[in-house]
Amino acid sequence: xxxxxxxRGLSCPLPxxxxxxxxxxxxxxILEVLIDTGTSKDNITRMATNADWKVVVRxxxxxxxxxxxx
Amino acid sequence: xLKEFFSFRKNIIFTGxxxxxxxxxxxxxxxxxxxxxxxxxxxxxxAGALGLHRAEAVQYIRPEIIGFVLGSLIAAxxxxxxKPRAGSAPLIRFVLGFLAxxxxxxxxxxxxxxxxxxxxxxxxxLFGLAGLVVGIWIGIFFIKAGxxxxxxxxxxxxxxxxxxxIMAGLFLLLIFRPQLPSGAIFFSSxxxxxxxxxxxxxxxxxxxxxxxxxxxxxxxxxAVRDVILIxxxxxxxxxxxxxxxxxxxxxxxEQFHPGFQGQPIAHTKQLWNFGGMVLAGLAFTLAxxxxxxxxxxxxxxxxxxAVFVLGMIAGAGFAHNFDTASSPQGxxxxxxxxxxxxxxxxxxxxxxxxxxxxxxxxxxx
Numbered sequence: 001x002x003x004x005x006x007x008r009g010l011s012c013p014l015p016x017x018x019x020x021x022x023x024x025x026x027x028x029x030i031l032e033v034l035i036d037t038g039t040s041k042d043n044i045t046r047m048a049t050n051a052d053w054k055v056v057v058r059x060x061x062x063x064x065x066x067x068x069x070x
Numbered sequence: 071x072l073k074e075f076f077s078f079r080k081n082i083i084f085t086g087x088x089x090x091x092x093x094x095x096x097x098x099x100x101x102x103x104x105x106x107x108x109x110x111x112x113x114x115x116x117a118g119a120l121g122l123h124r125a126e127a128v129q130y131i132r133p134e135i136i137g138f139v140l141g142s143l144i145a146a147x148x149x150x151x152x153k154p155r156a157g158s159a160p161l162i163r164f165v166l167g168f169l170a171x172x173x174x175x176x177x178x179x180x181x182x183x184x185x186x187x188x189x190x191x192x193x194x195x196l197f198g199l200a201g202l203v204v205g206i207w208i209g210i211f212f213i214k215a216g217x218x219x220x221x222x223x224x225x226x227x228x229x230x231x232x233x234x235x236i237m238a239g240l241f242l243l244l245i246f247r248p249q250l251p252s253g254a255i256f257f258s259s260x261x262x263x264x265x266x267x268x269x270x271x272x273x274x275x276x277x278x279x280x281x282x283x284x285x286x287x288x289x290x291x292x293a294v295r296d297v298i299l300i301x302x303x304x305x306x307x308x309x310x311x312x313x314x315x316x317x318x319x320x321x322x323x324e325q326f327h328p329g330f331q332g333q334p335i336a337h338t339k340q341l342w343n344f345g346g347m348v349l350a351g352l353a354f355t356l357a358x359x360x361x362x363x364x365x366x367x368x369x370x371x372x373x374x375x376a377v378f379v380l381g382m383i384a385g386a387g388f389a390h391n392f393d394t395a396s397s398p399q400g401x402x403x404x405x406x407x408x409x410x411x412x413x414x415x416x417x418x419x420x421x422x423x424x425x426x427x428x429x430x431x432x433x434x435x
Contacts (some may be wrong), residue, residue: 009158009221010218036155047302
């Protein structure tokens with residue numbers, strides 16, 4: 001079971017901070033992130049990619065599921 | 071490496087340059103000096119036009135504000151990012167908007183104008199910039215301590231449309247200029263409020279800025295915040311682009327006048343240039359973004375950001391009616407007191423809505 005973070009409804013910068021803290025904690029593996037705004041999707045993708053994580057974005061009904069792995 | 075840097079950031083760099091150049095040209099076309107675009111000043115002018123304050127020199131319905139919201143709306147609709155949402159501590163956001171405006175009007179400018187004042191050679195803006203960074207830094211301390219305004223929720227489409235409709239209404243008031251028995255709508259006949267670029271040129275430029283800023287998430291407060299908090303320089307690149315583009319445009323247009331004394335719509339009381347922007351920077355950070363960003367979010371359906379903007383308009387009315395706003399002579403009678411009280415209120419909000427406050431409550435049990 002992959003770990004999952006739900007940042008829907010949170011204002012900037014809390015989504016990216018929450019995901020960053022989680023990635024720093026798990027160091028390796030797969031993290032799924034539920035997002036509801038394009039801004040948070042962009043911010044989190046940029047942050048994770050910069051830290052050498054692989055990011056796959058899936059969009060459904062205006063929400064995003066990011067699968068972040070290393 | 072360099073190519074990669076620019077290809078990844080080309081949109082944010084373009085947006086920064088577009089805003090910087092546009093601001094310089096809007097000044098050339100009639101907007102007040104170093105105020106080509108200033109969200110705080112322009113909301114203040116709108117508050118004046120509506121009669122929420124009676125400072126006769128600063129009353130005008132600024133089409134730039136209307137354009138920012140509607141430009142963002144157009145981008146959000148085109149790219150399926152119009153998402154009506156509300157309910158994340160709206161009253162707190164109103165208070166933060168109110169206090170951000172009070173602080174910004176002690177300095178005389180929002181973060182955008184801070185950059186534009188620097189680009190025009192106004193050395194006093196250095197103190198405002200320093201205050202802004204300190205305010206953001208204090209905000210980051212609380213974010214790290216778990217500060218959180220709570221989640222918003224999806225809501226009815228009508229909620230997301232309210233702010234764009236208000237803007238459309240303001241535009242009609244600007245065009246038709248109805249005269250009510252009270253004297254409203256007020257339009258300055260002298261002073262900064264009387265200085266403005268042609269309405270449709272300003273509107274079209276602002277629509278474009280709103281469009282690009284919505285797409286790139288341009289935000290002057292997050293630019294600094296992200297560098298400190300998550301070591302991300304993406305938005306910061308946009309802010310530097312804005313500053314350099316405005317500076318170069320000002321040099322070409324002969325609008326660069328370096329110095330401290332006699333700068334347009336500015337004062338030299340550096341402690342309060344600094345203090346005003348500490349308050350504004352902290353309030354913006356606690357609310358999640360600079361005033362421009364709050365307008366763009368309003369355009370994409372974020373009703374909480376819209377409440378922040380309404381708080382700013384109310385704050386502008388208060389700042390002039392209660393003599394807290396500065397003039398070229400310095401802060402108003404109650405300006406320094408308003409900054410100190412505003413900071414105390416921000417600290418109470420930040421403390422009580424972070425883990426620090428929660429721990430204190432638990433310890434008491």
